[in-house]
C-alpha cells in the first residue's frame with residue numbers, strides 16, 4: 001500500500017485558508033483592533049503547543065520519531081494563530097515601517113502569481129508576465145520622462161537594497177570595462193559617493209561589489225538631510241587628486257529616516273562634468289513622481305542614469321514589489337549576462353524577450369503583475385491619490401504639532417516626504433529647543449520616546465518607530481505609507497494619546 005502523504009480530507013487546504021484571509025483583510029480597516037497582540041517567544045511557543053500544533057518540526061533524533069502528519073484542522077488552527085499574533089501592518093495605526101496596508105488588487109495579483117507558480121526568467125515559461133514586465137517598465141520610464149522615455153532597461157528585483165546593488169554594479173563595470181574578466185585587483189581604485197543619510201544598503205553593496213567601504217565616501221547633508229552638492233564636488237576632486245577614479249553617486253529620493261530628497265539637478269550637473277553615474281534611490285520617496293502636486297520633489301530625476309522605486313512602500317503593493325530602471329538600453333545584459341546555454345538557448349522561440357540573463361539571480365518572482373494590475377485598477381489618478389493622501393496626512397500631522405502652543409511637541413527636523421520626525425516633550429523639559437538645549441536636557445529627553453513606544457506596543461496602540469540621529473535625542477519618526485483608511489481626525493487623536501501616555505510615563509525623568 002502506498003504511504004499516506006497527507007491526512008485524509010475532502011477539501012484542499014487552500015480552500016479552507018482563503019476564507020480566513022478574507023475575514024482577516026476585512027478586519028484590517030477596523031480602527032479598534034490592536035496593531036499587535038504582543039507576546040514573548042516563550043509565550044508563542046506555549047500558545048502553539050497548547051493548540052496542538054507546536055512550532056517545532058519534530059526531528060528523528062536520538063531515537064525519537066520524526067514529524068508526524070498533522071490534521072488539516074490543526075493546520076487551520078496554526079493559520080488562525082498566525083493571523084492573531086502577527087503584526088497588523090495593514091492597520092491604520094501601523095507607522096513603524098515604510099510600508100502599510102496591502103492594496104486589495106495587489107493581494108489578488110499576488111495570489112494569482114503564486115498560483116501560476118512560475119519564474120520570470122524566460123518567455124518560454126512566463127509569456128504574459130514577460131510582456132507585463134516590459135509594459136510596467138515602459139510606463140515607469142514615461143513617468144520619469146526625459147531620456148528614460150526614449151530608451152531604458154530595467155527589472156523587478158527583490159527589494160530596494162538589491163536595486164541599489166544593481167546600480168553600483170552596472171556603474172562599476174561601465175567605469176572599468178575590464179572588471180568582469182580581470183577582477184578588481186590591479187584595476188583603478190573606483191570611488192562611490194552617497195549622503196550621510198543614505199540607506200545602509202549602499203554600504204552592503206560596497207562590500208559585495210568589492211569596492212570596500214573605504215571607497216564609499218559619505219557626503220555631508222544640510223539641515224534637512226539633503227546632500228550638499230559643493231561637498232560632493234570637493235570629495236570628487238579630492239579622490240582625483242589622490243589618483244582614484246570617481247564613478248558613482250548614490251543620491252536619495254526620500255531618505256529612510258528624514259524623508260529628504262537630494263538636489264538631483266545640481267548632482268546631475270556634477271556627475272556630467274566629472275563623468276559619474278548618478279543613481280537615485282527612490283525606494284521610499286520616488287512615489288512622488290506619480291503625483292502632479294508632489295512631482296516637484298523629484299525634479300531632475302530624469303537626468304539620472306538609474307532609479308530604484310519600491311511600489312510596496314507608499315503605494316501599497318504587497319511585499320515585495322521593487323524595480324530598478326536605467327536609461328541605458330541593454331546595460332543589464334551587457335554587465336550581468338552569462339548566456340547560460342541550458343536556459344537561454346538563442347535558437348528557441350522568442351528568446352529575444354527573455355529577461356533572465358539581465359539579472360544577478362536565476363529564478364525570479366513575478367512581481368510585476370501586482371503593479372500592472374494596481375495601475376490598471378486605479379488609473380494614474382488613483383496611483384496619484386494614494387501618494388497625495390499620504391503627503392496630506394503628513395502635512396496635517398506636522399501642522400498640529402507646529403500649532404500647539406503648549407510646548408509638548410517639537411519637530412526634530414523640518415518634515416520632508418511623508419516623514420515627520422518629532423519629540424514629545426515632558427512638562428519639566430519645556431520649552432525644548434534642540435539648538436540651545438544642554439546635553440543634560442537632551443539626555444533626559446532621550447528617555448521619553450522608548451518609554452512611550454513600549455507602552456503603546458503593549459497596549460496594541462499605534463506602532464511608531466524612534467531613533468537618534470546626528471546627536472539628536474531619540475525622536476519619533478512618523479511615516480505615512482499606503483494610508484487610505486486613515487484621516488486627519490485619526491492623526492490628531494493619536495497625538496492626544498501619545499501626549500496622555502507621555503504625561504503618565506515621563507514625569508519622573510529628571511535633568512541631571
Ligand SMILES: *Cc1c(COP(=O)(O)O)cnc(C)c1O
Pocket residue numbers: 098158159160161162199201252253254255256281282283284310322
Ligand atoms: C526601504 C529602503 C531601501 C531598502 O529597500 P528594501 O526593499 O527594504 O531592500 C533602500 N533605500 C531607501 C531609501 C529605503 O527607504
